[in-house]
Amino acid sequence: MSQVAEEVELARRLIAGDQTAFEPFVGIFQQKLFQYSYLSCGQREDAEEVAQETLLKVFQSLDQLREPDRIRPWVFRIARNLCYMKRRKSIFAPEVEFSLEELGPSFREEGGRRRLEIADWSALPDSLAMNAELREILSAAISGLPDIYRSVLLLRDVEELSTEEAAGVLGVSEEVVKTRLHRARLAVRKTLDSSLMAVGGA
Amino acid sequence: MTKLECRQIFAMLSEYLDGELPPEMCDQIESHIHGCSPCVEFVKSLETTIRYCRRMALEHQPAPLPENLKAELLASYRKSCGLDS
């Protein structure tokens, strides 16, 4: 069973009054919500709190979730609102808008040919599992994004919500989600690229 | 190959990678990328970025939920789903 299918099944059982789904549901979502909130608020203590408060709201209002297959967007909407309030108190990241030009590829001429200015990505591992340094760089790159971009990237790429679900959580159109997602990915790519260049001395 | 073509491709890359573009547009993009090494390299780096985000796993783990909170969660669940009545 896929991760999403498993979550939906647990939600369905909970709504049907099957209490044996409680423990596994809490286990999965506490972990998920902690990661989401940590990347969203940038503070460990806040993240613990948001995860706990979200779970409490989830269970207090579970009877309002009519469609179990909406469990992810439904939970993240609650978490998003709680994070938003915390973040406003603690971090004042400037709400800049990125342009495609500043995030785009840069080129240099070399022997009459146009070359891309880019670090060597070919040696990177398939997954980050074994590379703590890269994981740190990635999580800092995500946390450092302006909120309008970070919120989209977290929901779409890290939590793997659909465009439509992310739009629902954030209260924006699907077009806005797509535009912001592209810029968010490009910005994270750029940060990774710069870090790789610094490491590789290129 | 003009600069403009690469820029146009570049603006649509996320939608392309997410399979959100119409098939004709995908074909056009693929035929461009096929012959353009800067685009190939750029796409690879973007794909790697997205893959890393999807498999993001933090160093930190949350502390286990306090037992009294867990009890509160369970009580809220039972109440909201009418298990106590």
Ligand SMILES: [Zn+2]
């Ligand atoms: Zn190109």
